[in-house]
Structure formats: C-alpha cells, structure tokens
Amino acid sequence: MNLQQLEYALALEKLGSFTQAAKTLHVTQPALSLQIKNLENEIGISLFDRSRTNVEPTERGLKFLLKAGEIVSASKQLKDYAMSLGQQYTGKLKIGVIPTLSPFLIPLFLDDFNQTYQEVSIEVHELLTEQILQKVRLGELDGGVISTPISRQGIEVRPLFYESFFLYQNQESNKVLALESLKLSNIDLGTLWLLEEGNCFRDQVNDICSFKHVKTQTSLKYFCSNIDSLIRMVDHFGGITILPELTTLSLDNDQEKSLVILEGKIREIGFINRKSSGQEHLFEALCTIIERNVPRSMKHKDDREVVDPGIDSNW
Numbered sequence: 001m002n003l004q005q006l007e008y009a010l011a012l013e014k015l016g017s018f019t020q021a022a023k024t025l026h027v028t029q030p031a032l033s034l035q036i037k038n039l040e041n042e043i044g045i046s047l048f049d050r051s052r053t054n055v056e057p058t059e060r061g062l063k064f065l066l067k068a069g070e071i072v073s074a075s076k077q078l079k080d081y082a083m084s085l086g087q088q089y090t091g092k093l094k095i096g097v098i099p100t101l102s103p104f105l106i107p108l109f110l111d112d113f114n115q116t117y118q119e120v121s122i123e124v125h126e127l128l129t130e131q132i133l134q135k136v137r138l139g140e141l142d143g144g145v146i147s148t149p150i151s152r153q154g155i156e157v158r159p160l161f162y163e164s165f166f167l168y169q170n171q172e173s174n175k176v177l178a179l180e181s182l183k184l185s186n187i188d189l190g191t192l193w194l195l196e197e198g199n200c201f202r203d204q205v206n207d208i209c210s211f212k213h214v215k216t217q218t219s220l221k222y223f224c225s226n227i228d229s230l231i232r233m234v235d236h237f238g239g240i241t242i243l244p245e246l247t248t249l250s251l252d253n254d255q256e257k258s259l260v261i262l263e264g265k266i267r268e269i270g271f272i273n274r275k276s277s278g279q280e281h282l283f284e285a286l287c288t289i290i291e292r293n294v295p296r297s298m299k300h301k302d303d304r305e306v307v308d309p310g311i312d313s314n315w
Contacts, residue, residue: 003075005039006068008032009047013065014138016054066137066154073139074276090119093282096132096144097124099226101269104246105145109293117285129311136274143283145290147309148270158283159270160290161298162306163245165262168231168255170238193230193241231255245298265307 012021012032022029040047047061057065097105106124113122125132125141132144133152148157230241231251244267248259271287273279291299 001039001042003072005035006072008035009039009065010069010072010138012036012048012055013057016056018055063153069137069139070154070274070276073274074278089117089282089285091279091282092121092123093279093286094123094125094140094142095286096127096135096141096146098129098132098144098146099126100244101145101246102126103226103228104250105269105290105294108246109290112293113286113289116289120282120285122286129309133272133311136272139274142277142279143271143273143286145269145271147311148268148272149306150270150272150309150311154275155272156275157270157272158287159268159301160287161269161294162266162301162304163269163298164266165264165307166243166245166248167240167260167262168234168243168248169240169258169260170234193233193239234258246294249295264305266301266304267309268301268306 008021008025008027011025012018015021015024018029018032022032025032036047043064045060045064046058047064048055049058102124110122113120125135127135127144129146132141132146133150133155135141136144137152137154145160148159150157227243227247231243231247233239234241235255242262243259248256251259271283271290273283277283
C-alpha cells in the first residue's frame, strides 16, 4: 500500500467514474483499475461497488477511504505545519457557510480579518450543511461554519456563538404581540412561512415547534432557500416566520418592531474542519476574529438548551 494508491482511490470516490478519475489523474484507465485492484487485494476488502452506473464506495470501503483521506491530507500538510510552527499567516482559506448565516455573518468579521491577516485570503462558498460536511471531508473545503453540535468521524468542531430564535410578524395583518417574549403554544402555526426542505434551519424550526400543519392549505406554494425571502413574504402577504438572531441585526427600525423573542431553545453555530489538516493556526485565527465580532450576548449558552440541527451521523 502506498500514498499514490490512496490518492487514486480517493479520486475515484470523488468522481464516481474510472474514466473521469483516470483523466483527472493523468493516467490510463487500465493503470488506475490495476492500482485500485492491487490495493483491494492487499487490504482484503472491496472498496467500490462497480455494478452501478456511477462507481460508489461500499460500506466498509467508505470507512477505509475516510481514514485514507486523513492520511493523504496529513502527508500534504507538512509544509503548512512547518508554517504554523513559525506562525506564518499566509495562504488561502476555503470555507463553506450555510445560507442562513452567510449574508449576515460574513460582513461582521471579514474586514477585521483582512486587516489583521493581510496575507491570508478567504474564499467563501455558500452551501447547505451536508454539502459543506462532504467537501470538508474530501478536502475540497478547509473548513465550514454551520449549525452544530454534530458528530462526524474525522471532523473537529469548535462552538463559536449561540443564537436565540425570534418570531417575525406582519403588524398590519396580525394581532401584534407586544410581549417581550413568547411561548410557542401561542403561535398560530397555520400562518408560518418556512424555508424549503433540505435546509437545516427548517429542521430546527420543526424541532422547536413540533408542528403538524404549516401552510398546507394555501393558494400560494412558495419554496425559498434564504431568510431575506421569508422576511419579504411576511411583509407583503402577512403571516409570520421564525428568524435566527443574527438575521435580526440587519432589519430596519420598523421591522424590529415586528420581532418577538421566542422562549426555549437556541441554536449553536460552530466551525468545523478536518482533523490534522496542518492549518490549525489559520482556523484559530479565523475563529477568534469571528468570536470577537459577534454581539456579546451571543457568546454564551448559559443554561439554555441547544436545538438539534438534524444532521445524521451517517459516516
């Protein structure tokens, strides 16, 4: 077994095709197939299911490839590790940020980070949670900012801050609730606007509301993937929606009057990265900058319960 064989196997996992993997690796397809077969013979397990149109890892193969990725990543990060010993803050960070955070969090800290670490560039990709986790695992992203807690093999998690949930209502079409805080039992869930399925924030709203019927009977079916759209729908059509705290910082004075904080659970926001990446000093720098730029009230969980982000621990 050698690093080249592991790299070949990881490329095949990523691309799902012997033809595409061979092209990317600049080798012939027979040469790639031979190396993969030699590796499987040596370790005694089949890494890939070749019976499908797209080549996919077997259950045991996926576990092996996860560990192989850690080894290959570690071998490629020796230079970064040497830089970290000298505290050289240079290079590029590629991070993923979930859509319910990205447009509200990035403006808070990016200028500070750029001024503090002028030789480090940040590349931000707005992606769903599962996409970020997959790309971090495969090394396509260095890290990500998502809703946590999570437990995934090979992934390290650092909590950054905590968000309360707020009800946002249309003051003209609803009886305005002037309470400083509101219990979920008082909410008419039939008027609740939500993000489309597949977004972890929708899953969190499901968790805190435990609702059964939300806008199932309506003449308008609206599928959206961002918070701003929900706010505009409430402003124009009426009804209510639920917002994470960071979102509320961008509302104008009139819109702020439509907010009521919800009692109960909060959501935790954390930074994830692959273990032993060699870029720990850059991750630490980024997390420190983020933490010092979020509001002080969001830095501590206190005794509040963290909502389940609804992320399966499937590998």
